[in-house]
Amino acid sequence: MAELATIARPYAEALFKATGVAGAEQVQQWLDAFAEVAASEDVQRVAQSPKVSREQLLSLFESVVQGDLPQLAKNFLATVIDNDRLPALPMIAAQYRGLVNAQQGAADAVVYSAFPLSDAELDGLRPVLEKRFGRKLNLTVQPDASLIGGIRVVVGDEEFDTSIKARLEQMKAALTA
Incomplete structure (x- = not known):
């Protein structure tokens, strides 16, 4: 994993320098789409085949992204394919997101909830x-029925857990101590 991170860093940094923060959202969208495709074992197997041309691989990735790709995206993807770095695409996407977040003073947060959250509830949260984490957060919600109720929020290595499951565990520890 560390090797992929080392390989991905220069690509993420170069892409960030080429786009800046202004176009970061659009770049992150197509980069995430590329990363999802590249993570597939079938795509990795196809990419290693000598019978598959560079243009066929480019076409495969371009077909996944909705709408027209900017020339920067096509050039970036071609460079990654030419250098046999498709396995590093998910790490490139993650490192690019980290660079954008650092520039904006933000962080990605995953909100685990026992029940679906509406946009209004998420906006209120x-x-x-x-305020709790001291920075702007990019929230994504993932269902987790094991929480029973409440939420658990993970930002990097920090966690904020107000779930019923966590409270029951605290009560269990207190009663057995």
Whole structure:
């Protein structure tokens, strides 16, 4: 894993320098789409085949992204393919997101919830979480029925757990101590 991170860093940094923060959202969208395709074992196997041309690989990746790709995206993808770095694409996407977040003073946060959260509920939760973690957060929600109720928020290596499951574990520890 460390090797992929080392390989991915120069690509992510070069892409970040070429795009800056202004176009970061669009770049992150197509980069995430590329990363998802590249993570597939079938795509990796096809990419290693000598019968598959560079243009066929480019066409495969371009077909996944909705809409027209900017020339920067096509050039970036061609460079990654030419240098046999497709396995590093997921790490490139993650490192690019990290560079954008660092520039904006933000962080990615995963909100685990026992029940689906509406956009209004998430918008109400955002200021509380941003105050709690001390920075702007890019929230994504993932269901986790094991929580029973409440939420668990993970930002990097920090965690904020207000779930019923966590409270029951605390009560269990207190009663057995």
